[in-house]
Amino acid sequence: xxxxxxxxxxxxxxxxxxxxxxxxxxxxxxxxxxxxxxxxxxxxxxxxxxxxxxxxxxxxxxxxxxxxxxxxxxxxxxxxxxxxxxxxxxxxxxxxxxxxxxxxxxxxxxxxxxxxxxxxxxxxxxxxxxxxxxxxxxxxxxxxxxxxxxxxxxxxxxx
Amino acid sequence: xxxxxxxxxxxxxxxxxxxxxxxxxxxxxxxxxxxxxxxxxxxxxxxxxxxxxxxxxxxxxxxxxxxxxxxxxxxxxxxxxxxxxxxxxxxxxxxxxxxxxxxxxxxxxxxxxxxxxxxxxxxxxxxxxxxxxxxxxxxxxxxxxxxxxxxxxxxxxxxxxxxxxxxxxxxxxxxxxxxxxxxxxxxxxxxxxxxxxxxxxxxxxxxxxxxxxxxxxxxxxxxxxxxxxxxxxxxxxxxxxxxxxxxxxxxxxxxxxxxxxxxxxxxxxxxxxxxxxxxxxxxxxxxxxxxxxxxxxxxxxxxxxxxxxxxxxxxxxxxxxxxxxxxxxxxxxxxxxxxxxxxxxxxxxxxxxxxxxxxxxxxxxxxxxxxxxxxxxxxxxxxxxxxxxxxxxxxxxxxxxxxxxxxxxxxxxxxxxxxxxxxxxxxxxxxxxxxxxxxxxxxxxxxxxxxxxxxxxxxxxxxxxxxxxxxxxxxxxxxxxxxxxxxxxxxxxxxxxxxxxxxxxxxxxxxxxxxxxxxxxxxxx
Numbered sequence: 001x002x003x004x005x006x007x008x009x010x011x012x013x014x015x016x017x018x019x020x021x022x023x024x025x026x027x028x029x030x031x032x033x034x035x036x037x038x039x040x041x042x043x044x045x046x047x048x049x050x051x052x053x054x055x056x057x058x059x060x061x062x063x064x065x066x067x068x069x070x071x072x073x074x075x076x077x078x079x080x081x082x083x084x085x086x087x088x089x090x091x092x093x094x095x096x097x098x099x100x101x102x103x104x105x106x107x108x109x110x111x112x113x114x115x116x117x118x119x120x121x122x123x124x125x126x127x128x129x130x131x132x133x134x135x136x137x138x139x140x141x142x143x144x145x146x147x148x149x150x151x152x153x154x155x156x157x158x159x
Numbered sequence: 160x161x162x163x164x165x166x167x168x169x170x171x172x173x174x175x176x177x178x179x180x181x182x183x184x185x186x187x188x189x190x191x192x193x194x195x196x197x198x199x200x201x202x203x204x205x206x207x208x209x210x211x212x213x214x215x216x217x218x219x220x221x222x223x224x225x226x227x228x229x230x231x232x233x234x235x236x237x238x239x240x241x242x243x244x245x246x247x248x249x250x251x252x253x254x255x256x257x258x259x260x261x262x263x264x265x266x267x268x269x270x271x272x273x274x275x276x277x278x279x280x281x282x283x284x285x286x287x288x289x290x291x292x293x294x295x296x297x298x299x300x301x302x303x304x305x306x307x308x309x310x311x312x313x314x315x316x317x318x319x320x321x322x323x324x325x326x327x328x329x330x331x332x333x334x335x336x337x338x339x340x341x342x343x344x345x346x347x348x349x350x351x352x353x354x355x356x357x358x359x360x361x362x363x364x365x366x367x368x369x370x371x372x373x374x375x376x377x378x379x380x381x382x383x384x385x386x387x388x389x390x391x392x393x394x395x396x397x398x399x400x401x402x403x404x405x406x407x408x409x410x411x412x413x414x415x416x417x418x419x420x421x422x423x424x425x426x427x428x429x430x431x432x433x434x435x436x437x438x439x440x441x442x443x444x445x446x447x448x449x450x451x452x453x454x455x456x457x458x459x460x461x462x463x464x465x466x467x468x469x470x471x472x473x474x475x476x477x478x479x480x481x482x483x484x485x486x487x488x489x490x491x492x493x494x495x496x497x498x499x500x501x502x503x504x505x506x507x508x509x510x511x512x513x514x515x516x517x518x519x520x521x522x523x524x525x526x527x528x529x530x531x532x533x534x535x536x537x538x539x540x541x542x543x544x545x546x547x548x549x550x551x552x553x554x555x556x557x558x559x560x561x562x563x564x565x566x567x568x569x570x571x572x573x574x575x576x577x578x579x580x581x582x583x584x585x586x587x588x589x590x591x592x593x594x595x596x597x598x599x600x601x602x603x604x605x606x607x608x609x610x611x612x613x614x615x616x617x618x619x620x621x622x623x624x625x626x627x628x629x630x631x632x633x634x635x636x637x638x639x640x641x642x643x644x645x646x647x648x649x650x651x652x653x654x655x656x657x658x659x660x661x662x663x664x665x666x667x668x669x670x671x672x673x674x675x676x677x678x679x680x681x682x683x684x
Contacts, residue, residue, distance in 0.1 A: 023453070024453035024472070025454055058455075062454070066436075067437070067438035067439060085516065086516040087358070089517040122358065122610075123358045127361055128513070130516060141182035
């Protein structure tokens with residue numbers, strides 16, 4: 001669900017007010033907006049730009065630069081699977097392939113039914129317990145296809 | 160059981176709150192332990208410590224007894240009833256706590272016994288939320304010492320210790336501090352780089368989660384040394400557990416007067432703010448990190464000017480990694496010579512190595528510089544997790560070289576690795592067994608560079624993509640025609656290495672060229 005105009009305004013207002021005395025607060029504001037609204041909606045960009053006396057292009061450029069910021073809300077559930085070397089060394093590629101097939105998603109996509117978003121991350125700092133994934137904000141180590149399959153089944157993702 | 164219930168002093172049980180332990184079920188263990196102890200009316204106190212770094216045994220819980228800390232692991236929530244049945248809370252008694260998961264006194268464990276933990280000395284031992292526990296384990300001795308010294312003497316101590324930047328670049332810390340110290344400016348900053356993005360590394364995370372006051376103290380000393388009153392910790396967003404640990408520790412330090420105005424009546428001011436990154440590997444590069452801290456795209460700055468002269472918000476700034484800063488309190492407390500006496504050649508002190516990937520026993524090994532790859536991978540690691548022969552290790556993250564098994568006699572120190580066209584970086588060692596396809600790993604190195612390039616300079620932005628295409632072409636073509644493209648790939652690496660603005664484009668050739676050099680057959684099909 002894309003948030004409505006008035007909640008975007010309220011959210012941007014609050015974030016700008018809270019960081020008013022901080023130098024270079026743009027990332028802080030974007031985090032705050034995304035934490036509250038689930039994404040940084042396009043409508044928030046001109047509001048943030050106005051408040052910080054930046055151009056819309058500058059704000060948009062920052063949103064697009066960082067992998068963490070999203071312009072559309074994620075699905076109800078999110079799997080962030082680590083694709084970096086330590087996880088690859090523990091058969092991470094086969095796990096990635098399994099996740100793709102089971103969720104019928106490529107990395108960076110959200111299912112049409114809105115149930116799941118699959119994302120690639122590059123290192124969760126859990127490399128001695130590889131492969132790792134962040135599933136709905138919870139860190140999981142030694143992830144195997146069963147972990148993914150149980151999540152998918154629990155979330156009602158059709159086989 | 161009945162005797163137990165009459166004892167009033169609760170037994171302390173440590174259950175790691177470390178993200179790695181949590182990823183293996185430590186939260187459920189802590190919950191189940193609390194629930195069962197309540198049900199059985201056992202007086203207990205659960206402390207969420209950091210991890211000792213024996214990750215194959217996590218969740219590893221410890222019972223604090225007069226006979227030492229008796230460890231059990233790996234513990235699942237389902238093991239708690241049987242552990243309590245066997246008298247877990249009596250683990251210190253001769254007959255108590257016998258259980259299949261019992262590991263004995265953790266300090267005597269062979270993985271820890273030979274380690275020389277200086278920077279990681281308190282991780283897993285102290286309660287990371289308790290400043291008094293930190294102080295009881297030697298914390299804030301360094302700051303007390305520094306507070307009595309002229310700023311120049313603090314800098315000199317760090318210089319004389321031989322400490323070099325543990326983030327990867329290994330620049331002498333004291334020299335950087337001296338430069339900032341010598342600048343005249345209304346405002347100077349300490350910027351801690353906690354954007355630990357290298358695959359295979361987690362020592363910053365362990366330290367921030369397990370001993371956050373060490374980082375806070377180190378930054379405060381840095382502030383006194385160079386005349387900075389404000390610190391920033393640039394923390395990657397992938398580390399929510401560390402973010403919580405830091406927020407709590409900072410609040411406690413402020414409440415207790417270790418941060419803020421006139422800290423501990425020293426007449427000096429220093430405070431720290433945590434800023435979250437947003438999932439960009441490049442922001443671990445120091446100038447890119449400064450751009451990001453200022454709220455912009457993390458595009459690399461051209462040097463000079465150095466950050467030490469014109470850094471955060473244009474002011475003189477010390478940029479140091481977490482491990483570097485957290486090592487400073489010890490240097491001030493024990494003296495430069497104490498630290499310098501560890502290590503070899505120009506690699507002084509100790510290095511917290513992180514053993515990861517396809518390895519039986521992965522985790523944190525802090526030793527003086529100079530241990531060989533063989534010792535780390537086999538003596539500590541026990542070989543591959545899959546049981547297959549180890550074929551290669553990648554040292555120093557995604558920009559580090561791959562070393563073949565024939566070179567595992569290489570000592571883990573800056574100069575020895577450089578002599579073998581490698582680097583130590585942030586000290587991560589990722590193990591691969593013989594099923595690894597090194598041409599795919601070379602392709603991945605270039606692909607990663609393409610994904611994470613900030614786009615500022617052409618060799619990195621374009622070179623990485625062309626490199627991926629080249630590897631694809633090599634692998635798709637027939638055997639005979641591959642050599643020309645392999646030469647071209649090597650030339651491309653040359654351009655990236657010499658023409659890139661920063662280490663991302665500049666060092667990506669390390670994994671690519673090392674794969675080409677040591678595992679050429681993988682490219683020839």
